[in-house]
Amino acid sequence: MTQPLDSQLSFTLNGESVSVKDVSPAMTLLEYLRLSGRSATKEGCGDGDCGACTVALIGAGAGGQPHYQAVNSCLIPLGAVAGRQVLTADGITQCHIPKDAFVKEPVTADQLHPVQAAMVETGGSQCGYCTPGFIMSLFAAYYDGTPDDLSVEGNLCRCTGYIPIRRAAQMVAEATVQDQFSERLLSASTQLSPLAYTTQNNGQSEQFHRPTQLSEVLDLLQQHPDATLVAGATDLGLEMSWHRQRYPMLISLEAVGELRQIHQTDELVEIGAAVPLSHIETTLHGLFPSLDEMIHWFAARQVRNRATLGGNIGTASPIGDLPPVLLSLDAVLKLAGPGGDRMLPLANFFTGYRQTELQPGEVIVSVQIPKTPAPGTARRLSQAYKIGKRGTDDISIVAAAFVVDVDGSNQILHARLGYGGVAATPARAIAVEEFLVGKPWTMETIQAVKPILQEAFTPLTDLRGSAEYRKRLVVNLFEKFFVEFP
Numbered sequence: 001m002t003q004p005l006d007s008q009l010s011f012t013l014n015g016e017s018v019s020v021k022d023v024s025p026a027m028t029l030l031e032y033l034r035l036s037g038r039s040a041t042k043e044g045c046g047d048g049d050c051g052a053c054t055v056a057l058i059g060a061g062a063g064g065q066p067h068y069q070a071v072n073s074c075l076i077p078l079g080a081v082a083g084r085q086v087l088t089a090d091g092i093t094q095c096h097i098p099k100d101a102f103v104k105e106p107v108t109a110d111q112l113h114p115v116q117a118a119m120v121e122t123g124g125s126q127c128g129y130c131t132p133g134f135i136m137s138l139f140a141a142y143y144d145g146t147p148d149d150l151s152v153e154g155n156l157c158r159c160t161g162y163i164p165i166r167r168a169a170q171m172v173a174e175a176t177v178q179d180q181f182s183e184r185l186l187s188a189s190t191q192l193s194p195l196a197y198t199t200q201n202n203g204q205s206e207q208f209h210r211p212t213q214l215s216e217v218l219d220l221l222q223q224h225p226d227a228t229l230v231a232g233a234t235d236l237g238l239e240m241s242w243h244r245q246r247y248p249m250l251i252s253l254e255a256v257g258e259l260r261q262i263h264q265t266d267e268l269v270e271i272g273a274a275v276p277l278s279h280i281e282t283t284l285h286g287l288f289p290s291l292d293e294m295i296h297w298f299a300a301r302q303v304r305n306r307a308t309l310g311g312n313i314g315t316a317s318p319i320g321d322l323p324p325v326l327l328s329l330d331a332v333l334k335l336a337g338p339g340g341d342r343m344l345p346l347a348n349f350f351t352g353y354r355q356t357e358l359q360p361g362e363v364i365v366s367v368q369i370p371k372t373p374a375p376g377t378a379r380r381l382s383q384a385y386k387i388g389k390r391g392t393d394d395i396s397i398v399a400a401a402f403v404v405d406v407d408g409s410n411q412i413l414h415a416r417l418g419y420g421g422v423a424a425t426p427a428r429a430i431a432v433e434e435f436l437v438g439k440p441w442t443m444e445t446i447q448a449v450k451p452i453l454q455e456a457f458t459p460l461t462d463l464r465g466s467a468e469y470r471k472r473l474v475v476n477l478f479e480k481f482f483v484e485f486p
């Protein structure tokens with residue numbers, strides 16, 4: 001049954017209830033904060049790259065327990081914030097700061113949050129523009145006991161330099177946390193309530209629905225064929241932030257239980273399409289080395305806290321990083337639609353540039369990854385590689401993921417080579433896979449396969465890299481794989 005429409009959207013901001021009306025549900029949280037005078041949260045890039053806008057949300061950790069999550073407020077639509085608790089850098093001092101624009105009374109040192117005090121102590125701030133973002137990333141990590149370099153990998157500073165900021169993280173890493181913010185977690189609910197919000201914007205109706213069951217998602221898609229699905233909004237959020245894109249109907253998948261679970265059997269792992277990558281990172285760590293590796297290099301903490309597998313596949317980008325890994329692992333998609341469920345190998349899902357087999361009214365429910373190697377396998381070799389212009393928080397020039405199963409006499413039983421950034425879709429080098437089966441896993445075989453691999457794809461030249469460079473990477477990454485896993 002669909003929810004009655006509500007014209008009000010409510011959430012908790014720094015402990016105070018906030019209700020908004022007549023606001024687009026696709027307005028970003030950052031825009032809302034700044035328009036309402038809460039200017040502590042800064043805008044740098046507006047597209048998830050700099051971390052200046054970082055805030056903390058209370059959400060479910062990988063084990064379901066409430067925890068603070070650092071997220072980019074420039075990418076999160078207000079609709080997705082409904083019913084949640086949000087904290088910003090001006091809301092974590094130990095005193096009450098009036099919500100209207102300026103703090104009249106300066107905050108004293110003993111009122112600072114320990115993370116703020118550590119940044120003062122180490123001189124972690126100069127111009128201060130990036131500081132509220134660093135503070136909120138460290139704040140979230142502080143309560144998980146993990147303030148370290150990785151917790152601030154999504155925050156850029158252009159003037160202080162990172163050493164004092166890293167010292168601040170080290171200073172608070174050992175602290176035993178028992179304060180009002182840890183107590184707030186104890187009483188917090190992570191259950192997202194259903195939502196059906198409507199508003200008029202320049203005479204156009206805008207709706208934001210957050211159903212809790214898959215059947216409701218499918219019903220809504222039947223009733224509103226023009227609806228847009230949204231999961232973590234780390235892709236769609238760019239449209240909302242940069243282009244002020246508005247949607248007649250957004251259907252959030254975040255509260256749909258069937259899409260938020262990870263199941264394991266002896267044979268396979270099934271990952272719900274709306275499970276955030278940071279949960280996959282924690283829950284499945286060690287199971288698929290190539291998935292671990294690629295998630296490690298995927299964006300940064302704030303994005304991984306929101307981004308999902310369904311979104312990475314649904315966006316059908318030729319440079320999405322996870323499809324090459326999933327192709328190499330023979331992943332199969334579970335799709336649900338008006339005609340029921342169907343299973344589709346990921347290898348058959350992408351049909352052209354940003355085009356897929358997903359039919360109107362269908363949703364990606366989950367991704368199944370087989371765990372068992374080919375019969376007779378003595379060793380499974382598997383790894384992923386991402387080449388970008390910088391190590392972390394960058395888009396791939398080429399991404400590759402490989403699986404090779406060899407028997408006891410080093411003969412190749414099964415080979416999968418998945419690539420991104422080399423064709424209109426993520427793709428497998430099928431001719432090479434076929435060539436490899438039955439050959440020995442030796443440098444001679446690698447040398448023999450290089451000319452075939454060299455011609456496997458016809459990549460484009462663009463700002464990130466030339467076609468020639470990409471072709472070389474296709475070959476060199478596979479050779480590197482052999483050198484690392486002889």
Ligand SMILES: Cc1cc2nc3c(=O)[nH]c(=O)nc-3n(C[C@H](O)[C@H](O)[C@H](O)COP(=O)(O)OP(=O)(O)OC[C@H]3O[C@@H](n4cnc5c(N)ncnc54)[C@H](O)[C@@H]3O)c2cc1C
Pocket residue numbers: 047048049075228229230231232233234235236237238253273274297298299300303306307308309310311312313314315319320321322362363364365393394395396
């Ligand atoms: C700063 C930054 C860094 C990034 N770095 C990387 C990176 O390193 N590697 C990379 O691959 N990507 C990267 N991205 C892109 C993005 O984070 C990923 O594509 C992410 O996986 C999208 O997931 P999402 O849940 O946020 O998708 P959303 O933005 O919510 O949705 C994306 C698309 O998928 C559709 N969709 C979502 N879920 C489903 C579903 N279950 N069924 C059908 N359709 C669905 C939506 O309708 C939409 O068209 C980055 C983005 C940003 C902003």
Ligand code: FES
Pocket residue numbers: 042043044045046047048049050051052053054072073074075
């Ligand atoms: S403003 Fe740069 S990440 Fe949001």
Ligand code: FES
Pocket residue numbers: 124125126127128129130131156157158159160
């Ligand atoms: S203190 Fe100026 S950008 Fe970091």
